[in-house]
Amino acid sequence: MTFDLETKLSSLAGAYKLIHAQDGSWLDAPDLNVVEMADLFLKIGLRLTTVTGIALEDGETQLIYHFMDGGTVLNVKVCTKKNVIASITSIMPSADWIEREIHDLYAVEFLGHPHLDRLVRPPELPIGFFREKGGEAGKQQRAQTQTKVS
């Protein structure tokens, strides 16, 4: 890659400090305009690998957009507002299924998605099946539920 990622990112409103880690660069930018981001990254040739959804305590969802190009890896962390965020499918068609799946499993609304239909679960089931705590908190929550049942 022939450009300076940090200089390019400085043109994005809401983009904060870039952290370089063993597995690439991480940008924590909860208020980032993802449409502007997608537009810029398409121009500089970054390929969207996928988006990770993580359910937060307050009903919001953290979305991590994972990009790469050759040996360059960039992960951008943003946050939904009222569990809503703009769709980037019109800019990056590879986001189509990714956004539909996050809508299906995390109940995130992607504004401007051309057809935000369910992807992996039947339409008669409620959305947001994956909104569950992981790690130690998830273990404790499941233990409490099992105690109540028994």
Add this chain to the structure above:
Amino acid sequence: MPYRIPIGPYHPALEEPYKLQLSCTGETVQAVEIEVGFTLRAIELLAQRRNYVQDIVLVEHVCGICSNVHATAFAMAAEKIAGIQIPDRARYIRTIMGELERLHSHLLWAGIGSEDIGFRSMFMEMYYVRESIMDILEVISGNRVNYGMIAIGGVNRDIPDPKLILPKVQELRKVLENMAIPIFTRNATVKSRTVKIGPLSKQDAIKYGVVGPMARASGVNIDIRQDLPYAAYQDLDFKIVTSEDGDVQARLVVRALEMLESVRLIESALANMPSGPIRIDDPFPTIPAGEATSRVEAPRGEAFYYVASDGSDTPLRVKIRTPSYINIPAIPLLCVGQNLADMPLIQASIDPCVSCTDR
């Protein structure tokens, strides 16, 4: 007025369920809609309910063909969080397992592709050769699929004697050089069914972000073994295979030539394998709080994992992006304007894995 024709969920090209809704005028396909999700297993959700050791077994079940890839990618992400450096011998064993798995997957695909062309004798020959690779995998791991080789911090089993593997791999090289590649590239029947069929331009391949042999057959120079080398690929001078043609024939040839490169990598890894331990001393290392991503080149393309940890024995989040998940949505590009009778072969040419897609 176009008529609509469903293909699947019971599929003519595959034994896995996904559905295509085709709109045709005469014999020509005008539009394609795809449905998946018939076998969702929610492995990502289950992974955040189990501990890291259980998760290695769980993620191996994302796919029956490339199970080792998933265990490798998951272990690599956990190792990055914990700052674990695996022993050199383990890096080589992971590479050999990854390449044997690629051979087994590409040979399976070559068999299915041959059957879809109507070339039954080639189908049987490819499956016959594939069995010898399955035998090697069984000799090493004790299993034909879901090998259980990967541990966080190394591998579970050693490859004590290269002589168990080398003769069979060298035999495969002869079959590929003397039979498979000449037939796939020169046979008139094969060419009549594959040349200029199911084209995907380089621009579309980049736009839709497709990966693996599907991207490389359209001239996109991407391969995780080259771009972000892991295991022992950096030591073995990996060489990427690409083609500019973008049709079914190009996908066939790229996979066939990739098999030759896999054979070379296995031979080189066996010849240069360092001695020493195969895993770190701690059998159950603690994964501290943190997060990491990992990428591994599966037979169908880049497999991506994101793992987040809170320091407990259970991950906070495990995200899995399989290669087929990004390749299958590009199917309409390959099908529009093509003949209805070519649909099974065009589907098969991207080697779609629905088990991976539905996770």
